[in-house]
Amino acid sequence: MSATILVVDDEENARLIITSFLTPKGYEVIGAATLAEARVQIERGAADIILLDVQLPDGYGPNLLEETRRLATRPPIILITAYGDIDMAVDAMRNGAHDFLQKPIQLARLEETIVRAQEMVTMRRELAHLRKAQRRGQDFVIGSSPAMRSLLDQARRASQASVSVLVTGETGTGKEVLAHFVHDSGPRADKPFIAVNCAAIQSTMLESELFGYEAGAFTGAEKRKPGLLEVADGGILFLDEISSMPMEIQAKLLRVLEERAFRRVGGTNLIKVDVQVLAASNRPLNKMMADGIFREDLYYRLKVVDLHIPPLRERKSDILELVGFFVRQNNARMGMNIIDITPRAVDALRAYDWPGNVRELRNAIERAMLFCDDPAIDVIHLPSDMLAKTV
Ligand SMILES: Nc1ncnc2c1ncn2[C@@H]1O[C@H](COP(=O)(O)OP(=O)(O)OP(=O)(O)O)[C@@H](O)[C@H]1O
Numbered sequence: 001m002s003a004t005i006l007v008v009d010d011e012e013n014a015r016l017i018i019t020s021f022l023t024p025k026g027y028e029v030i031g032a033a034t035l036a037e038a039r040v041q042i043e044r045g046a047a048d049i050i051l052l053d054v055q056l057p058d059g060y061g062p063n064l065l066e067e068t069r070r071l072a073t074r075p076p077i078i079l080i081t082a083y084g085d086i087d088m089a090v091d092a093m094r095n096g097a098h099d100f101l102q103k104p105i106q107l108a109r110l111e112e113t114i115v116r117a118q119e120m121v122t123m124r125r126e127l128a129h130l131r132k133a134q135r136r137g138q139d140f141v142i143g144s145s146p147a148m149r150s151l152l153d154q155a156r157r158a159s160q161a162s163v164s165v166l167v168t169g170e171t172g173t174g175k176e177v178l179a180h181f182v183h184d185s186g187p188r189a190d191k192p193f194i195a196v197n198c199a200a201i202q203s204t205m206l207e208s209e210l211f212g213y214e215a216g217a218f219t220g221a222e223k224r225k226p227g228l229l230e231v232a233d234g235g236i237l238f239l240d241e242i243s244s245m246p247m248e249i250q251a252k253l254l255r256v257l258e259e260r261a262f263r264r265v266g267g268t269n270l271i272k273v274d275v276q277v278l279a280a281s282n283r284p285l286n287k288m289m290a291d292g293i294f295r296e297d298l299y300y301r302l303k304v305v306d307l308h309i310p311p312l313r314e315r316k317s318d319i320l321e322l323v324g325f326f327v328r329q330n331n332a333r334m335g336m337n338i339i340d341i342t343p344r345a346v347d348a349l350r351a352y353d354w355p356g357n358v359r360e361l362r363n364a365i366e367r368a369m370l371f372c373d374d375p376a377i378d379v380i381h382l383p384s385d386m387l388a389k390t391v
């Protein structure tokens, strides 16, 4: 979604320069020469972001700050101040201005400021649940950064084509969330999604869980038990932490992927299955291959589509949208009504490098809301150990 920017400035030339700079970048730009004209556009809900000159023919620009605060959408306002008028700018920021630009406007600074304001708009939309396309299921994958968009596109294709997928990424980047997304966005959505955490199951158990067993296959196997591969038939088998899968089981899994059939433990019958296999790992499989503890043939068989989720610190433009999503979720769950986050808190969230990725962000927001009695989350509500590590 690209934002509509309202430029409020009585100088036509100033409006033109801004318009011709922003339009080719995909923004819609509308102009207003007076406060009265600006109010009409704002009233119509036409403005996502407002660039506002201070001295206007019919009044003082910053008056709009007060007027827009009541609006549900609260378009971020960026003030255009005279060179050196820092006091006024600081005052306006205190009154809720999003940012300020000094004249003469530096276009690089302008773009940067607009990009930040756009993230704020996305966050507020997410928070107010104004998102247009509702996604299926409860596992939304939030992220408008180019990296996430391209990942979701590849995930949709993999889902349609029912091919094997390897999801990699650091802890907390959303590998499991993305696996659910693959399930939700294709022809297998109404069929089972069976998740197996290979690190949580003892290796001997893992084999009988996956492949099942015949009665008498081993001591304790009294009755025949179908394997999860059978349970997942028609749907998806999600092998989480695949790096923990022992080599012998890796070999058996490879055979399943190649023959689309398998035998239960202690069984002779070949059982045909139609299962799409998704695997996830937060450990580097290529290093494990080099060390001889992960099969190369299986690796290549799994990663027909390779979805690598970049760490959050490499896609910081997703942070605010995620925050909006989590705040709305927690508002509903905790019976709260947080409606915003202060610019200083936004800066702190952006400055931190999030080693625990999205999971850590989700927890930080939940904690902040627990300690927040105001309508907006501020820096003081954020975890102190996180703040200590931001620069
Ligand atoms: N893109 C996203 N949109 C919404 N929520 C997300 C997203 N990515 C992660 N999350 C949230 O972060 C939490 C952790 O994600 P997930 O369990 O998928 O991480 P993971 O990559 O599997 O981590 P690990 O390697 O530790 O298992 C999820 O419960 C979810 O709340």
Ligand SMILES: [Mg+2]
Pocket (backbone or CB within 6 Å): 175, 176, 240
């Ligand atoms: Mg996981």
